[in-house]
Structures are given as structure tokens and as C-alpha cells.
Amino acid sequence: MKIIKRLLLMAFVLTLLAFGGVYFAVTASLPVLEGEWGGHPLTQAVKIERDSHGVPTISAANDADRAYALGWLHGQDRYFQMDLLRRNAAGELSELFGSAALDWDREMRTHRFRARARQTIEALPEAQRTVIDSYTAGVNEGVASLGARPFEYLLLMQSVRPWSAEDSLLCLYSMYVDLQDHDGSYERSLDFMQTQLPADWFEFLRPQPADIGDDSKFHWEAPLAGDVTTRLALPEMPIAALLNGLAPGHTLAAYHWADEGIPGSNNWGVAGSRSHHGAAIVADDMHLGIRVPNTWYRASWYLEDGRRVTGATLPGTPAMVVGSNEKFAWGFTNTYGDWSEVVRLVTDDRRSQYLTPTGWREFDYHEEIIMVNNHPNPFTVRETIWGPVIGEDEQGNLLAYRWIAHDQQGANFEIMELSKALSSAEALAIASRSGVPAQNMMLADAEGNLSWSVFGAIPDRLWLDKQWVQDWSQQDGNWQGYRAAEDYPRVVADELDGYLWTANSQVLMDQRYPLIGDGGYDIGIRAGTIAERLAAKTKLNEADLLAIQLDTENRLLGRWADHLRDVVDIQPEPVFAAELLAILDEWDGHAEVSSVSYRLVSAYRQAVLENSLGPVYQALTLKDYQGFSVKRIDNFIDNPLWLLISEQPDHLLNPAFVSWEALLLNSARTAFSELTLNGLPADEATWGLAHQLHLQHPLSRAVPGLGYFLDMPQQAIAGDRKNVVRIQGRAFGASQRMVVAPGREADGIFHMPTGQSGHPFSEFYQAGHQDWVEGNPSPFLPQQTIYHLKLLPAAHN
DSSP: OOHHHHHHHHHHHHHHHHHHHHHHHTTTTOOOOSEEEEEOOSOOOOEEEEOTTEEEEEEOOSSHHHHHHHHHHHHHHHHHHHHHHHHHHTOOTTHHHGGGGGGHHHHHHHHHHHHHHHHHHHOHHHHHHHHHHHHHHHHHHHHHHHSSSSHHHHHHTOHHHHOOHHHHHHHHHHOOOOOOSSSSSHHHHHHHHHSEEEEEHHHHHHHOOOOSOOOOOOOOOOOEOOOOOOOOOOOOOHHHHHHHHTTTOOOOOOOOOOOOOOOOEEEEEGGGGGGGSSOOEEEEEEEOOOSOOOOOOOEEEEEEOOOOOEEEEEESSHHHHHOOOOOEEEEEOOOEEEEEEEEEBBBBBTTEEEETTTTEEOEEEEEEEEEEEEEEEEEEEEOSSSEEEEEEEETTTTTEEGGGGGGGGGSOSGGGGGGOOOOHHHHHHHHHOOOOSSSEEEEEEEEEEEEEEESSSSEEEOOSSSEEEEEESSHHHHOEEEGGGGGOEEEEHHHHTTEEEESSOOEEESHHHHHHOOOOOTTHHHHHHHHHHHHOOOOHHHHHHHHHHTOBBOOOOOOOOHHHHHHHHHHHHHHHHHHHHHHHHHHSSSSSTTTTTHHHHHHHHHHHHHHTHHHHHHHHHTTTEEEEEEEEHHHHHHHHHHEEEEHOOOOOOOOTTSSHHHHHHHHHHHHHHTTTTTSSOGOOHHHHHHOOOOOOTTTTTTTTTHHHHHSOOOOOOOOOOSSSSSSOOSSSSSSOEEETTTOOOOGGGGEOOSSOOSTSSSHHHTTTHHHHHTTOOOSSSSOSSOEEEEEEEEOOO
8 A cells, every 4th residue: 555655645746747838838939028138139128118008019129120029929929820821831740640631732742832932032122122021030039938849849749940031921822812812713603603504593693792583671782882683583494303313313302502602801980071070980800710829919109200000910911901000090801702713624635735825835844842740752743834733523524723812912921011191192002012812902091092903913914704713725814914002992981971891792783893804702791791780870980880890780681570470370289370470579680699599590491492593503513523513603592592482493492392382491490490409498599509609729629638728618609600790609709809090099999819828838828809709999009008018129139
């Protein structure tokens, strides 16, 4: 027994020592918050102050010194996140995570982003290169100044690879991959549908703004200019004949897929004539997939003229992405414009050459080496004059990809100039020179002016047609360079009663539409809700705009609630009908955590969709063409769906049902059964039980038990994946919320999920997160300083 006790005591002591060693190693990599640190390549000392949320304010003498300080902060707080961003675009994740990331790395190597980044860096103007080099030096010194390598590398047993100038461009490319198609999936899916479906079925189902002809109140689009011109019509071919032709011998009843539409961002604003104080106000919430830590890093700094720039930066780059500089404020949403083309190649029999307008050409080949567990994995990239080969169409023809991200005009650092601009006119000029994933830019100035334009390069197209995959062998491509600044579309608030809005839907439906084209818009329900809210008040302030950002009303589901009530009227079981009606009586159309009716109506719509049009999508999926994605082309599905169930034509009834009445009753029962799946009474099955926030650190998915320390708390949250202003999913939503008027930043509001620091033992790891969850109006500007840090030039060391 004495021996056993001693062994147990020894084991206990060793366990404590092990935990102590791990704790010491992890805490040693906490960021530096206070003191003076010398030996830096600066022209003058830089002062960094942090508030209780960890938001830094940088006081520096010039652009290069500011970039160095920001890089130092990014390196200290977010290096692993930055590393993942660069590796994501470069196709180098396998070096960290092994063969699990190999397929993704191969996809990314197709674009050769590291080689393109290197070429762009070498061609940078001297002033920009100086800033990038200074930022890079700051990142590396920031990491080196930690007491130990960041904890993620300790867990992965990996060393830290230094930052390089080209890595900052790779972070930008990673945003391209997040915001646009890297594989042409939208156009490839449309092309596949067009080849598989009769023309009338294709026009019925393809995503497009359309008038379904039932009632003007169901006209969902809300462009800034123009109007819907397409009238949707029911197809003539019976659905039974269509399904038999697409999938002969298959029994198709319902196809279950998560109809999520285009998850989206919002931005809007009011001119000074509509604000309480006379300055224009911008509201911006960029929606992205959310991990721990968050995409953005809050920061503030002073310019040489004394102005303060505040907003959100992207770790890995030295630019202020969205924010305010006291003269003007700016925000972005993704355009979902047509910024790429899929080119169907004409090849010789051996596929060694492809046809161009000037004759046959050999492919260019580039050998890429992907390191997997320290072993080289060769990968060959095949390129054309238009771009890399990305796959095949359903008939086996090779496809090339012409993408703006492959050009130097599409990826550069002109955005760094935006925060220093003195006027809206100067900012708009910068917009046309900037190489970023093209954005809807909302621009407000202190004089009360508000305008919209595209931020990012716009290709100069020769034509815009419905041939989703194009053959360029007989003519020299569709793109002839890029548009000049004077060609950029612009809308000012004075043209529209003093307010503007965007929400990933089609912004222009007039003669300027071809400038942007269609890259997979969202239906305009969110945009319409925002416009209605802005029109409802004569004067608005920052709190009013935040309330719109948090708006959870789903106007589209309102008609589905009415429709379900009509179905209940034909329900043959009185008790069941009474249960449904009792739930529907509390319907108010809002995706709030306490609502049972929202969950019911949402499930009913989904069941009707799957029972009616689901078999068509299932039949297309059975073709097993890797270029086809239902989720990529279902964003306007409510137009054909509503026309179908409104008219209920016999020839378009799913053959699995004897009548439309039977289909709708089945859908109602399916929706109700979803409420009781977990054994709860139906009237307790709230939306919040099904709609839980689950924000994870990348490592917690791979290492059991780490989630307790690294992930954000799981909790019910309001909002929905589509058709509400407050877009919100389990791990998707507003990556930031900002409401600010230039010159009145002290009245501004800023939200961000997770926190500033990526270190789980940092006091800033979750700072501000609960304000984001609850929608509390937390301040835009950094608050009272609690930490003081000074970086000294080498002469002071």
C-alpha cells in the first residue's frame, strides 16, 4: 500500500508538472501589452495604447512606421490565423495538417497564387513596397518578441515560418476564394442545367430576378436603379416526362438539401438630409464564415494631419478595410457580379494543344510541389492564354478559367490609400484602381453626401449573354482590359430620397447592368426590407441603423404562414389542425429564439420545396457531374416555387403524390414532425433550440477536448441563414457590424464576434463577443486606455 500511495503521489506530481509545463509554454506566447521595446527599424518611436477590448491606437510618424506597428500587433495577436490565410490561398495547408488538406491544396495550386503574388510584389510602386516591407518586418518581429511560439504551433509540433511580402497578397487571394468562385461553380452549374433541361424548364428554374405575375407585393427585388423585366412562366413539359428523361428507372420523391440561398452582407446609409445631425451615416455588416478568432482585427491610428482612422483591418495586410477617417466613412458588401468566365476549350485528339483565334497552341505546364508530412507530392498545373485548366464539362471537354484574381489589376495594395484620402471624390478614384474582390462600396462624408459605387477592378467586356460557358477559340476572348474610373457606375443618395442600400442582390437593373453582370446574386428580399425600414422614418440616427442590422423579420415567410393556415383548413384531423393553428397564432414573422411558429413555417416552406421541385434537383444530381452544385443556383428558388404552388398545375405535380392537396398536407405533417423530433411538445420547440451558435477554433475540430478552451460558448441566437437582414447561421454571420458618421465617430457603433486576440488566455479573447451576440451598442472608437506600449527605433536600443 505504501508503494501504491507513493506511485499515485508521484503520478499526481508528474501530472501537475506536465500541466504546469504546458501552461507555462502556452502563457509564454501571450502578446506584450506594456513597456518600452527597442531595436526596431523605425524612423521615430511609435506609441501603442490599448483599451479594455484590446483595440489598439497607433501614433506613428509616417506610413511605414504605422505599418510596422500594425504588423507587430498582427504578428503578436493573430499569427496562426494569418498563416492559415496565406496557406489557404497558396495551397500549403498540407504542411500543417497532412493529407487531410491535400485535395484542397491541389485546387488552390491550380491558381498558382504564390507565383502571382511574387510577380505583383516585384512590380509594386516604391512607396507601396516600402510600406509592405515595413509591415512584413513588423510581423516577424512581433512573433519573435513573444516568449514562445504561438500556442497552435506547440500543439501541432510545428515551427513558425517567417512572413514575407508576398504572403500579404496571399491573404487578399484568400478573400477572393471566400467571396468569389474559385472553380467557376456558378457558371458551370448553369451550363449543366441548360444542357440537361428543356429550354422552358431551364428558364423556369435558373436564378434570376423575375415577376411571377401574382401580386406586386410579392415583387421581391429592390435595385437602386431599374426594375424587373422578366416574366416567369410555367414550363409545358410534364414533370413526370422530365424526370423520366433525366433519371430513367429511378423513383424520385423528395430531395433533401439545405436551401440556404446566398448568405450575405448588408450595407446602407442615409445622407445628411435624413440624419439627425446632418452628417451622412454608413451602416455596414460584412457576413462571412466565422471561426475563432474572427476574420477582422480592430485598430485605430493617427495620420500626419491629425485625423484619426478607425475600423477593421485584415490580419496579414496593412490596410484599413472598412472604417472612418473623420472626412468620410466607407463600408463594403460583396457584389456577386460576373468577375470570371469559364472557357470551353477546343483541343486536338491528344489534348496536347488547344485552339485560339490565332491557331493551335501548346499548353503551358507548371510543376508544383505540395509538401505532405515532409514528403513532396508533385502536382502539375496546365495553363492556357486565358487561365488555368480547372476541369471538364459533362461531355469531357476541358475548361479553362478566366478570373480577375489572376491579373495584377485584380490584386494590389491600392486600398491602403483609401484611409488617407481627403474626399469622396478621391476615394472613388482609388476604388477604380484597387485590386480586391469587387465590392459594393457605400461612401458617406462629413458634408452629408452619400454614394454607391463598385470598389475593385471591372473588366471591359465585349458582350454579355446567356452562354454560361463560352468558346473563345474563334474570337480573342470576352475581356479587353479593364474599365477606366470614368466608366464606373455610381448612384448618389440625392437621387433616391436621401438613402441607399445594398444586400448582395442586383443593384442595377438599368442600362448599366452589363458593367457588373451576374455572378450569382441573392434574391432582393433583404435589400427590400432595408429600403422599407429606411423609408419609414424621416430622420435616423446611429441607433436606428443598428436596429435595422438586427432586424429579424422574414417578409417572404409571411405568405408561407398564410399558406399553411389555408392548408390547415383542409386538414382532416381536428386535433392536429388545432395544434398547428395554436402555433400559427403567435406568428409575427421574426426569427427570434423564442418563436415556435417561425421554426414551423420555415420547415413547412422547406418541405414544400423538397416535395415539389426536389425531384428535379435530385435527378440532376444523379448525373454525378462534379461541376454542378444545387446550393450554388437555388438562390431565386422562391420565384418558381411560389408560382408553382399558386397555380398547382396537374402536369407539374410530383408523381409521388396523388394531388397537390396531398403534397401540401404531407409537407405540413413533415414540418410539424420536425418540431417533435427531440421528444419535446411541439409548442416548446423554439427556433432557438434549432438555431444555435457554434463558433470553433480550427484546432478544436481536430483535437478532442480543446473546444472547451478554444471555442466560443454555444448559445441560441436570433436571425436566419436567408431572407432576413440579420443573416445568422451556426458558424456564419456578421463578421463585424459598424454604424458611423464621419466626424462623429464618438457616436458610432462597432460589433465583432469572438475578440481581438487569438490567444485563449488573453483577456481579449472574448472581449466584445457578447455585445455582438446580444446587439448591444458598443462604441466604435477605442475607449479608455489601460495599456501603454512604446516601440523604439534601433538608435534607442
